[in-house]
Amino acid sequence: MGKKTTALSGALLTAVMLTVSACGGGGGGATGETAAAPADPKEVSGEIKVLTQRTDLVQNGALKQYAADFNKIYPKVKVSFDGITDYEGEVKIRMSAKSYGDVLFIPGAVAKNDYPKFFAPLGTTAELSSRYRFSDKTEVDGKVYGIAQFGTANGFVYNKALWRKAGVTAWPKTPQEFLDGLKAVKAKTGATPYYTNFKDGWPLVQWTANNGSVGCDAQAGNKLAGPVSPWKEGSELRTIDGLLHDIVEQGLSEKDPTTTNWENSKSLLADGKIGAMMLGSWSITQMQGVAKDSGLNPADIGFMPFPVQKAGKFCAALVSDYQQAVSVHSKNKTAARAWIDWFTEKSGFAEKEGVVSAVKSAPMPATLKEFVDNDVTFFDRSEAKTAAVNDIDDAAEIGLNKQDYRQKLIDTARGAEKGSLEDFFADLNKRWDEAAKTVGS
Structure with missing residues (x-):
């Protein structure tokens, strides 16, 4: 499975929050905050169960080693x-019976406003936002209910050697320059310039995570909370989805998107048979690992x-990415909090995985060295209005963080679906705006 689940949690679940009913399990919520562990660690005791979607780290013993440390x-x-x-499906069921461990990743199926029913508050927004990134993602009424496992930047994972062979050595600065780069890859190397991962679907959701990067706007996500026609001319989503459409329409992706294979795509990229894929920075170490295992040069894997x-x-x-939380029903909340604090700040997990630490003072990972060296501007995209945006998206039945609408976009671009790009965007705008008025945002 590799990091497929991580990709899903990082981008697909960045905004998706369907609604879990109260499940009759609130129990009045937690009384007070789950304070950080005492100064003397030996005063902390108890057994805690940690739920995780990283089955690979359970099976290979990596998490056991973290526990030993x-x-x-x-x-x-x-x-x-x-x-x-099936983390989302299974944990949703367990939450109905209050038996969902002591530490867990907050499922996307839990509505943000319901966090106090299921999770113990970890501190105030004022306190935690100074230390951790993404604290507003789990903030309800001034209290924070989860601390991010890590963060991720988005971009194109690409084969640098292949692009050099095509004569492209500088990062494209415009969508048209990117398309020109893909055309050069196709013409001069014979490789497939771009790979959509259409069939597996979830990689298409990675495109949504670029919202904010286009306009360098930390409020880009919050600005969707209303009848704002998100795909209007000049908007971030129009630029993002327009580029994907043009890649496919101009024949710069795989011939038959219905036959793509995520696991195989990693080897294809490492081997220079495909040029680029849109993914989170979590994927860099995975691609480099495949290259190394295949006797290829990991340094050929780049990120633009x-x-x-x-x-x-x-x-x-x-x-x-997923946010770590303490169950409101845990009988060992202090021990659970000690684990979250240690894992976030002392475990070295983020560095080892090549992802962005939730700790604001931590340096960017080595995987993003090229971004740092080239003075790319990093910013935390605000999640303050995520709940409202999710409500609109749900009512509009679009699925900003599901694969379906981009699969339809690709089918439209390749002629498998009728209609023009303008009609496609107009329909999305109409549905969004009508839904926004309905949910009263």
Whole structure:
């Protein structure tokens, strides 16, 4: 499975929050905040169960090793892990019975306003926002209910050697320059310039995470909360989805998108048979690992920002992965909080995975060195109005964070669906605006 689940949590679940009913499990919520662990770690004790979607890290023993390192500081806390393949579906069921461990990643199926029913508050927004990125993603009434496992930037994972062979050595600065680069790859190397991963679907959601990067606007997500015609001329989503459409329409992607294969795409990219894919920065180490395992050069795997500049600079929005939370029903909340704090700040997990640490003072990972060296502007995309945006998206039945509408976009671009791009965008705008008025945003 690799990091497929991480990709889903990082981008697909960045905004998706369907509604879980109260499940009769609120129990009045937590009383007070789950404070950080005492100064003396030996005062913290108890058994905690950590739910995770990273079944690979459970199976290969990596999480067990993290627990062993944790126990060097907190010897009286026993940590066990429950790796869940269908994390969203399974945890949603468990939450109905209050049996969802002590530490867990907040499922996308839980509405933001329902967080106090299921999770213990970890502190005030004022306190935690100074230390951690993405704290507004789980903020309800001034309290924070989750701390990000990590963050991710978005961009194009690409084969640098292949692009050099095509004569393209500088990052494209405009969508047209990017298309020209893909055309050069096709003409001069015979490789497939771009790979959509249409069949698996979830990689198409990665495109949404560029919202904000186009205009270098931390409020881009919040600005969708209303009848704003998100795909109007000049908008971020029109630029993003317009580029995907043009890639396919101009024959710069795989011949038959219905036959794509995510696992195979990693080898194809490493081997120089495809040029680029839109993914989160979480994928860089995975692609480099495949290259190394295949006897290829991991340094050939590069990462470029979305091809738009603002004031002469590229921008990259940083978005949150799953958020770690403490169950409101946990009998060992202090131990659970100790685990979250240690895992976030001391475990080295973010560095090892090559992702952006939730800790604001931490440096950017080595995977984003080229972004740092080329002065790409990083910013945290605000999630303050995510709940309202989700409500509109749900009512409009568009699915900004689902694959369906972009699959239809690709089918329209390749002629498998009738209609023009203008009609496609007009329909999205109409549905969005009508839904926005309905839900009263």
